[in-house]
Amino acid sequence: MAGKPKLHYFNTRGRMEPIRWLLAAAGIEFEEQYIQSKGELEKLKQDGLLLFQQVPMVEIDGMKMVQTRAILNYIAGKYNLYGKDLKERALIDMYSEGAVDLNEMIMILPFKQGDAKEKEKEKTAILEKATGRYFPVFEKVLKDHGQDFLVGNQLSKADVQLLEAILTTEELKADVLSKFPLLKAYKTRISNIPTIKKFLQPGSPRRPAPDEKTVDDVMKIFY
16 A cells, blocks of 8 residues: 655745645645755755756655646546546646646745835735636636536536635735635635545644745745
8 A cells, every 4th residue: 555645845835735735635645744954955856856856746656756737637637636538637727727827926925025015016916917817717617617616517626726726815815706706605615625624724734824934944945
């Protein structure tokens, strides 16, 4: 019997967070090995464990996988979160990439240089894109097919990544879904799936939004 997947990353959200989300949604327990120093990151590189010299890296099924999208696609395929055919997979990929585009803008915001005024301006721009570009697409998808999930009326990685993006955006503005009633109901629906509901509880592996100390700790590993 294979052991639990082992996740190698920093003790923060970053590009590992969607992997944590997807494993949790699939009901898969995992272990984490946090990288806490420049030396630990260099050792992973020197030991040849990082194919492209970067994390995240996930040990799963005898592989040491890198590249976030490759890892997510493997998990989705393994645990039936990737649709029933190529056409559904294409839709899942499109919707996932849209959610990722939004989420990554928010993910890197705390790590950007600049004063509070510049960061507030950037935050406003992200929220404008969320409500003007991304959320209208997903609202229309739900309206057009009238189903509970984005694709094929079953949970997929697109649903998991969209929920992550919604909750992350709500951390910037709590009422960001006020003009999107279908997305608001969708958020409640997906959040109540038992495995996801468990992941959203205090004490789960879900990481909090990075504070100044977390940002400082991560930056010290790189510079």
